[in-house]
Amino acid sequence: MTTYWVQVQSAAQQQTRLAEDLAKSGIEQTSHALALQTETMLRKLDYVAAHLVEQWQANAGQDFKAAASKAKKSLPDGAILNVAVADAQGQLLFSDLDAKRPWAGPQALMADRDYFLAHFKTPQPPASMFISRPTFGRISKAWAIVMSRPIDHHGQRQGVMVISVSATYLSRALGEVYTDPQDAALIVRSDGHYIARSHQIDKVLGKSVPLSRDFLTHPEWDHGQYQLVAPIDGVERYYAWHRLRDYPLVVSVGISKAKALAPVALAQQGAFRRNVIGSVLLVVMMLVVSQMRWKAARQAKQLRIAHERLHVTLHSAHDGVWSWHAKDKKVAWDEGIYKMLGVQAPAATASRLDWKDLAHPQDLPKLTREWETYLQGPHDGAFATEVRMLTGDGQPLWVSVRARVVERNASGQPLLLVGTYTDVTDRHLADESLLVERKRLDVLLERFPGGVLMEDTTHRVVLLNRVAIEWMGLSDQDGALIGLPHTQLLERLGPQKAAWLSGTHPQERRESGTTLEVEGPADRVLEIKRIEISDHDESLGCVWLLYDITERKHKERNLTALASTDSLTGLLNRRAFMASLTHALASVQHRSGPACAVMMLDIDFFKQVNDTHGHPAGDAVLQELTSRVRAALRQGDTAGRLGGEEFALVLENISPDDALNKANAIRERIASQPFLTVAGEIHVTVSIGVAFATSEMSAADVLSNADRALYQAKQDGRNRVVSWQQVA
Missing domain, CATH: 3.30.70.270 (Reverse transcriptase/Diguanylate cyclase domain)
Incomplete structure (x- = not known):
């Protein structure tokens, strides 16, 4: 018995470790996807800032308000709080908040702001966009993340272009994806200062994460994981982080440890209860066997039936025992099943409750059909099915129903079946939780500003969003593309589009991280990036990301024309x-x-x-x-x-x-x-x-x-x- 309970405890620990590994793997993928989406957004802001610098220099600051207004409209309403320009002394030359220039005067000096100091007071000032710590705007009167670019002319730094992005907008965008406050998504600078957080942003603005975080102590790492209790809300989470490639930011996603392990914990509690019942029954049956050794042959039959009941119980980890008698074709439940369903057991003189009355209406046809098929067929195996039963208060309860023939007549027909009811609701809830996570991933893929194609280690398609299907000219009726081998996918694409994936065979693909620009449908220009997914030296597959860069190319051509x-x-x-x-x-x-x-x-x-x-x-x-x-x-x-x-x-x-x-x-x-x-x-x-x-x-x-x-x-x-x- 001691050995049995040691094995039970070891199995529970293995289940917990497996649940932790699944949760960590999920947030690793989610963190990577969120980092890619964040980097895409920053590229767009960087391009807007560079374009505004060119507009300012081309028009010597005249009629710049229209250009600033157009830049604000390129992002969702409220995303950009202000567009401003300061000269080399930090004096504000332009702000689109008020055309009457209420910002003129000493309060308009930006010389003490970190984004101004970064461009003018550091030994090696940035040549491109600088991302500041969260700043409470003197003009906008709101918390903002300042994206700034230098204004250079003939090698001389003449000022700085400033785009103030709403910190609330960034956090709200994260909160729309991670709606549960038990989960968290955050963006921080490489020095640890918070940029955005999916929940309770007001508690972190102007603050930094502890200096002990891996992404601060190991700046050479590009991703990692950690586990801790968040000091902001006291929730213990598993976190996965990714460092952005082109910008000094880190994206981190955390999932509540309690929520991730809740299905396993509930399942282990049920398993513990069932094992206790099984152990008690084992001891009781041992006593019964010892007491019944002296009884006559009349009791031998009852002893065999009890032994079969014990056998089924030990192999099913039951919550309740039931039996079926061919004589009256009725099902009898023990007290454990009545307690499981929250139904009052009938009195000894009352008629027994028909088990079909408590079956869920949607599952009753399935249960009746499988039961009749089992009775009419061979009976060497066990009867097994999973259905929903209705509890006393009308709530559905998932139950695993199992049975085996323990007594037959001379012709081999079953006279008595003994079986168990096992509450498997926790497992179904866990399956539903996994389905919810899958739906979250689907939502993220559909909101991703481009196409996504992912293959596993066997070079078969496992993910393909709607945008990728449209741009690649494919048809995915009834999900026929999922599971498609790489070679067959290339055949469907045709020679021209097959070249987008670089090579006609998986061994001929480009190295991870390389990009390719191609002409897509409807006069689109697409940028295709291939990324290898790996865990240390183990390959987990690869993903192709497709971006529509038509607008960027059009603007580049316009800029070339303007330059000539x-x-x-x-x-x-x-x-x-x-x-x-x-x-x-x-x-x-x-x-x-x-x-x-x-x-x-x-x-x-x-x-x-x-x-x-x-x-x-x-x-x-x-x-x-x-x-x-x-x-x-x-x-x-x-x-x-x-x-x-x-x-x-x-x-x-x-x-x-x-x-x-x-x-x-x-x-x-x-x-x-x-x-x-x-x-x-x-x-x-x-x-x-x-x-x-x-x-x-x-x-x-x-x-x-x-x-x-x-x-x-x-x-x-x-x-x-x-x-x-x-x-x-």
Whole structure:
């Protein structure tokens, strides 16, 4: 008996360790997924900050409020509290909280803020986005996490761009995923300061986690686990953490130890009670056997029945014993079953309770069908099923029903069956708890801003969210993709999309962490990242993450266009024009004669236009002049604005006479009609210098010749065309 109870205790300890391992494995995966989602959000904020810096520098701070408002609208309402700009002395230059500038004055100094000190007062200031400790805003009057980027010009740091993200918004986003306060999700800086927490955020803002945390004592680690009682709410949890790759933050997820082990604890309590009953019955039966040895053959039959009952009891860890008699086809329950179901046992003189009356209505057809099938078939095995029974107060109780034939007639038909009822509600609750965790994971996958494809160690699909199915052009009727081998998945994708997963066989895949940019459906541009899942040296499978970077690519193309064009006229800027001229000169090697004609064009007395009519009228003149020049050029000719009122043109494959005629045509088109502006009609003339390039000339040389010809045109009285040959 002692050995038996030692084995029972050992089994209980193994169950507890298994439940702990399952809980830790689950939060490890959840923590990793949350870290990836957090890093995606920070990349978007980083991109918004970089774009705002470019907008501020391009417009010299003018009309910046519209850009700040657009940046705030790119995230959910309330996520960004404020967009601000400070100069190198910490003086606030812009804040979108109030257009009347109530923040001007000493209170507007940011020089004492850690994000300002990080960019101006440290030996190695960050070159990209800096994430501050939680700060109580002097302007917003709310707790915020400040994301800041430096404003540099020609290598000199001129100020800092500040985006204040609501700490409450970050915490609320975590709380929407982890609704149970017994669980916790938190984001902290690499120095331990809290950034967000799913619950009780007001207790942690402005504070740090203890310095003994693994992610603080071991900055070289990128993930880990720990277990402790949280000082904030006194809940003991299992935690798993992941360090973000590109930002100095750590994401940690904790699940309540009590909740994780509750199903196992309840099951062990029930098992202990059943083992106690079994042990007591064993002792009782031993006494009964000792007492009945002297009895006659009449008692031998009862002794065999008792032995069979004991056998079934020991193998089923029963909560109650029942029997079925062929004579009256009735089921008899012992007191344990009545107590289990919370039903009053009938008096000795009353009729026995029909066991079918207490079966759950939805399970009664199943129970009746399986029972009748067992009675009509061979009876060498045991009857076993699991159904719901109704307790005395009408609540469902999951019960494992088992029985075995212990007495037969001469023809082998059963006369007596003895069995047990075992309460397995705790196990079903544990299964339901696992189902809830699976649903949480499904919700997380569906809210993940991209596609997710996961394969196990046998290279079979185990996870595939809706976005991945859509982007990869697959069809998942009735979940047919789950369990699909990798090779068959590639066949369904086709050769082009199969290359997205890098290789036609699992052994040919890219290394973990590598990315690939591809053209997806509906003109999307996708970024595909493959991540190997492993536990130390043991591979657990791999996951592909698909991100839609179409908007980012579109903005990159727009930025490239902005970098090569003049914002006022839409013509090539000086750098882009010089590159175009160099390319034109290179083509002269393939033909004889002039490579091209280069014209320098300057508006006569343009300063007087600005001084007399104002800069808006001057800008209108520049734009209208651009339109008239474009109308006069041939297809393939190039025009650029070199600066101020100075323009340049490149005309390829044109003779000197035709080039001079074209220059005079442009001059006359500009001088013939007045320019309509907000200040009224303005008459404008231009002077043009023309030079012709040959193969041995550089772009700077030919442009210098055209500039000298332009200078001569101005010296000769303006509103005229002069060629370099006339000056040389």
